[in-house]
Amino acid sequence: MANFRVHFLGAAIPSAVAAGLAIAGELVTPLVGGACFGLGVLGGMLPDIDADSSVPTRIIFGALAVAAAAAVVLALHVDSAPGLVVLAAVAAFVAVRVGLRGFTAWLCVHRGLVHSLPFAALVGVLAVHVASRAFGLAPTPAWLAGVFLTGGFLVHLALDELSSVDLVGARMKRSFGTALKLGSRRQWFGTAVLYAGVIALVTIAPPADQFVRQVTSSRTRAAIAATFAGLR
Numbered sequence: 450m451a452n453f454r455v456h457f458l459g460a461a462i463p464s465a466v467a468a469g470l471a472i473a474g475e476l477v478t479p480l481v482g483g484a485c486f487g488l489g490v491l492g493g494m495l496p497d498i499d500a501d502s503s504v505p506t507r508i509i510f511g512a513l514a515v516a517a518a519a520a521v522v523l524a525l526h527v528d529s530a531p532g533l534v535v536l537a538a539v540a541a542f543v544a545v546r547v548g549l550r551g552f553t554a555w556l557c558v559h560r561g562l563v564h565s566l567p568f569a570a571l572v573g574v575l576a577v578h579v580a581s582r583a584f585g586l587a588p589t590p591a592w593l594a595g596v597f598l599t600g601g602f603l604v605h606l607a608l609d610e611l612s613s614v615d616l617v618g619a620r621m622k623r624s625f626g627t628a629l630k631l632g633s634r635r636q637w638f639g640t641a642v643l644y645a646g647v648i649a650l651v652t653i654a655p656p657a658d659q660f661v662r663q664v665t666s667s668r669t670r671a672a673i674a675a676t677f678a679g680l681r
């Protein structure tokens with residue numbers, strides 16, 4: 450399994466290049482391009498939230514636990530003894546940090562369905578919906594947001610797969626084939642739900658044809674070329 454730093458750089462470098470090209474090609478505004486870069490990096494971190502000890506998991510659950518403790522303090526501090534408030538806050542922190550983490554760990558086996566190609570597609574098409582419905586983006590930038598998130602996710606899966614090839618010994622480690630996969634036979638029901646969800650969400654998503662046309666258009670290429678000519 451590739452480590453946090455590898456995943457971060459592995460997602461950040463191509464995302465920065467792709468976001469720069471998208472802005473230069475006038476597909477997105479600099480603001481949306483910046484958000485796309487962030488989504489690419491997020492995509493590179495996302496698969497490991499199912500790993501018990503991964504850095505993103507620690508950050509996410511640590512933040513949730515602090516938030517829960519703060520909420521308890523805010524709710525109780527007026528009419529409870531200070532000692533009791535501290536005790537309740539510590540209890541809330543531990544409950545979230547240990548309890549909720551244990552629950553998600555039980556729910557998603559690492560390298561289970563989260564580390565799969567359909568899951569990468571799912572997060573991307575979800576991002577398309579959020580971008581167009583919640584943020585009101587036009588189809589092209591909305592689809593671009595989804596492509597960045599899925600792209601970062603795919604880079605993560607590829608890096609996990611690469612790190613399971615032992616180049617020195619020229620052999621495969623046992624984890625080979627557990628990161629880049631189409632689904633899980635052991636979790637066949639979850640796999641089926643995943644595919645159904647992706648298909649349903651793509652069906653009701655804003656049309657992608659305009660996005661594909663714009664990305665591949667000569668106008669976009671000309672705008673990119675003009676930007677680079679201007680830089681010289």
Ligand SMILES: [Zn+2]
Nearest residue numbers: 450496497609
């Ligand atoms: Zn991973």
